[in-house]
Amino acid sequence: MYLPTNHTDTTDYPAGSDISENDWHILAGFWHPVAFISELGEKPLPVRLLDTDLVIYKTREGSTAAKDQCAHRGAKLSLGWMDDDGNNVVCPFHGHHYNYQGACTKIPSYVDQNMPIPAKMRLTTYQSIERYGLLWVCLKDKPLRPLPEWPLLENHGAGWLRIEIPKGVWQASASRHCENFNDIAHISWVHMKTFGNRQRPQLADYKLERTGYGLHMELPYIEVERGFNDDSIGEREVWYTHDLTYPYATDLKVDYTEEMTSHFYDIASPVSAEETAIFQISLTNIPGATAEEYAQYQLVTNSEDIVVVESQRPQFVPLNPGMEVSIPADKFSIQYRRDLAQLFGLGQL
Ligand code: FES
Numbered sequence: 001m002y003l004p005t006n007h008t009d010t011t012d013y014p015a016g017s018d019i020s021e022n023d024w025h026i027l028a029g030f031w032h033p034v035a036f037i038s039e040l041g042e043k044p045l046p047v048r049l050l051d052t053d054l055v056i057y058k059t060r061e062g063s064t065a066a067k068d069q070c071a072h073r074g075a076k077l078s079l080g081w082m083d084d085d086g087n088n089v090v091c092p093f094h095g096h097h098y099n100y101q102g103a104c105t106k107i108p109s110y111v112d113q114n115m116p117i118p119a120k121m122r123l124t125t126y127q128s129i130e131r132y133g134l135l136w137v138c139l140k141d142k143p144l145r146p147l148p149e150w151p152l153l154e155n156h157g158a159g160w161l162r163i164e165i166p167k168g169v170w171q172a173s174a175s176r177h178c179e180n181f182n183d184i185a186h187i188s189w190v191h192m193k194t195f196g197n198r199q200r201p202q203l204a205d206y207k208l209e210r211t212g213y214g215l216h217m218e219l220p221y222i223e224v225e226r227g228f229n230d231d232s233i234g235e236r237e238v239w240y241t242h243d244l245t246y247p248y249a250t251d252l253k254v255d256y257t258e259e260m261t262s263h264f265y266d267i268a269s270p271v272s273a274e275e276t277a278i279f280q281i282s283l284t285n286i287p288g289a290t291a292e293e294y295a296q297y298q299l300v301t302n303s304e305d306i307v308v309v310e311s312q313r314p315q316f317v318p319l320n321p322g323m324e325v326s327i328p329a330d331k332f333s334i335q336y337r338r339d340l341a342q343l344f345g346l347g348q349l
């Protein structure tokens with residue numbers, strides 16, 4: 001009922017989290033996206049990252065990610081609003097104003113507005129950065145790894161159409177999602193409404209390399225082309241190039257012909273141990289492609305994956321290689337799991 005009189009918060013590790021304390025401190029050291037920039041502006045937004053409740057808001061100075069807890073009496077800032085000038089977030093409880101650095105700029109109950117504001121009246125803020133149309137947050141002061149390097153997404157010419165796919169929330173761990181996104185053998189079974197080819201389930205040995213940022217994989221696949229509004233069916237051989245930036249960000253490049261290419265950028269952001277926010281952006285240079293059609297196709301594709309991925313048990317990806325039985329097609333996930341454990345120390349007690 002009461003926190004002890006000598007209680008102080010000594011760790012950021014959220015009480016009651018199902019993520020182990022070891023894994024939490026490691027994952028908190030990576031950049032994770034928490035929102036599309038296009039979602040920010042009018043109101044402060046609540047988001048959860050690694051079981052930590054954050055408020056994100058955008059002032060004229062820039063965007064801010066802070067603990068969703070007012071320094072005064074702990075109310076959620078995300079229930080508040082932006083002030084008329086758009087410079088401060090306003091707490092809904094007693095109206096304290098906080099600027100983009102999380103510093104309190106106004107205490108409305110002061111009779112004399114010149115009275116000093118206590119220096120400790122400030123929000124706990126985290127590092128955040130806008131890139132690729134996303135707001136990324138790192139809960140630690142020193143990120144373990146830089147953001148993914150995706151120059152084409154940052155600076156594509158007029159020949160490319162950029163499509164933001166509406167954010168998804170999966171009841172699955174981020175690693176289960178990430179493995180699924182980089183799994184080729186499932187395509188012929190799961191994607192029967194989209195591009196999967198049940199007649200082509202064999203998977204030849206494929207190229208997999210470790211890179212400075214993660215894993216690189218390349219292989220051909222014979223997709224089925226299904227008409228959107230009719231029953232027409234054809235086949236097309238495509239070339240998949242996967243570039244994973246640890247821990248959960250993938251650039252999947254699909255070459256349809258020498259001239260026609262799409263990129264599917266997919267980032268899994270761990271809300272909690274068993275819930276993941278999915279941020280996806282596509283780029284395509286296919287003539288005549290429309291954003292609506294592309295987004296719709298991606299949402300159907302996701303709906304095919306989500307049923308299976310949410311069914312996987314255990315929900316955590318086992319980093320003990322003996323816990324699941326692997327086959328040659330699993331070369332990617334075997335290396336992925338090995339690296340999560342050996343490069344970063346995930347899965348240790
Ligand atoms: S709890 Fe936020 S102003 Fe009092």
Ligand SMILES: [Fe+2]
Pocket residue numbers: 180181186187190191301305
């Ligand atoms: Fe899939």
